[in-house]
Amino acid sequence: MTTAPAQAGWRFRQPSVIPGFGLTLGFSLAYLTLIILIPLSGLIWRSAALGWIDFWAIATDRRTLNALEISFGTAFIAAVVNVVFGTLVAWVLVRYRLPGRRIVDAMVDLPFALPTAVAGIALTTLYAPNGWIGKLLMPLGIKVAYTPLGIVIALVFIGLPFVVRTVQPIMEEIDKEVEEAAATLGASRFQIITRVL
Template sequence: MTAAPARAGWRLKQPSVVPGFGLTLGLSLAWLALIILIPLCGLAWRSAALGWSEFWAIATDRRTLNALRISFGTAFVAAVVNVVFGTLVAWVLVRYRFFGRRIVDAMVDLPFALPTAVAGIALTTLYASNGWAGSLLKPLGIKVAYTPLGIVVALVFIGLPFVVRTVQPVMEEIDREVEEAAATLGASRFQTVTRVLFPGLAPAILTGFALAFARGVGEYGSVIFIAGNLPNISEIAPLLIVIRLEEFNYPAATAIAAIMLAIAFLMLLVINLLQAWNRKRYG
C-alpha cells in the first residue's frame, strides 16, 4: 500500500542525483510566465475584446491577408534557401581545412552583430536599379529592390547564421569514419549523404529552419528599406502593425499580431512534431 504513491510520484519526474528540481522548475516557470506568457495573454485579451465580428473583419481584410501572405511566404522561402546553403556552409567549415577558414567562420556571425537597419540600407543600395548588383540584374529583367524578392534577400541575409550555427555542432560530432565505412561497403556519395549523414542531421536542420523562419516572420528593420512597402504588393505584416499603431488603431494592430502569433505557433508546432518523429525513427 505504501509503494504505490512512490511509484506514482516518480512518473512526474525522472530520478536524478542533482537536487533542487522543485526550486529550479518553479523559477523557470515563473520566468517564462513573466517574460512570455503574460505579454501573450495580454495580446490575446486585447484581441478578444474586439468581438468576433470585428476581429473577423480585420482578419479577412484584403490588405491584412496580403501582408500576412507576404510575411509568411517570404520567410518560408528564405528559410528553405538558408537550409540548403547554410548546411553547405556548415559542411565546408567542418569537413575542410583551408586558408582563411576562421575568417569565413567569423563572417557567418556578422548578421548577428550588424544592426538590421544598416543591413537593410546596405542591401537596398546594392540591389537598387542603379546599384552594383541591381544594375547587372536589370538587363536580365530581374528587379530585386522594392519587390518581394528583395524581402527574401534580406531574410536570407539575417537568417543564414541560425542554420549554420545549429547544424555545425551536430556535423562536428559525426565521425568521418562513418562516411568511410559507408564508402567501403559500396555506398555512393549520394547514398552516404541521404542514408548515413542526413538522418543524424535532420533534427538540427529542422531546428535551423524553424529559427530562420521565426526570425524572418518577425523581421522589420532590414526589410522595410528594401521592400518598398507597397500595400498588397510588398508590405509585410509587422509594418502593417506599426501603421495601425501610428493611426491609433490599437484593436486592428493587436488583431493582426494575434493572427501572426497563431499562424507562427502552429507552423513551429508542426516543425517540432516532425523533429520528435525524426528522433524517434532514427534515434
C-alpha cells in the same frame, strides 16, 4: 550600554550574490513594461472592443491576407534555402581544410555583428536599381529591392548563420569514419549528406 540593544535591533542585510541585481531587475521590468506589455495590452484592448464580425472582416481583408501570404511565403522559402546552404557551408567548414577557411568562417558571423537595420539598409542599397548588384540585375528584368525576392534575400542573410552555427558543432562530433564507411558501402555523396549526416 545603549548601543548594544540598538545594534541588536539593527539587522544587517546580506550582500547579494549578484551585485546590482535589484537595479538591473527593476530596469528590465520597466523596459519590458514600456516596450512590450503596454503596446501589447493596447492591442488586446483595441481588439476586444471589436465584435466578431468586425474582427473577421479585418482578418479576411485582402490586404491582411496578402501580408500574411508574403510573410509566411518568404519565410518558408528562406528557411528551405538556409537549411540546404547552411548545412553545406557547415559541412565544408568542418570537413575541408581549404585556403581562406578562416575568412569564410568569420564571414558567417557577419550578420550577428550587424544590427538588423544596418543590414536592411545595406542590402537595399546594394540591390536598388542604382546599386552595385541592382545595376547588373536590372537589364535582365530582375528587380530585387522592395519585392518579395528582396525579403527572401534579407531573411537568408540574417538566418544562415543560425543554421551554420547550430549544425557545425553536431557535424564536428560525427566521426569522419562514419562517412567513409557509408562511402565504402556504396553510398553516393548525396546519400551520405542526406542519410548519414
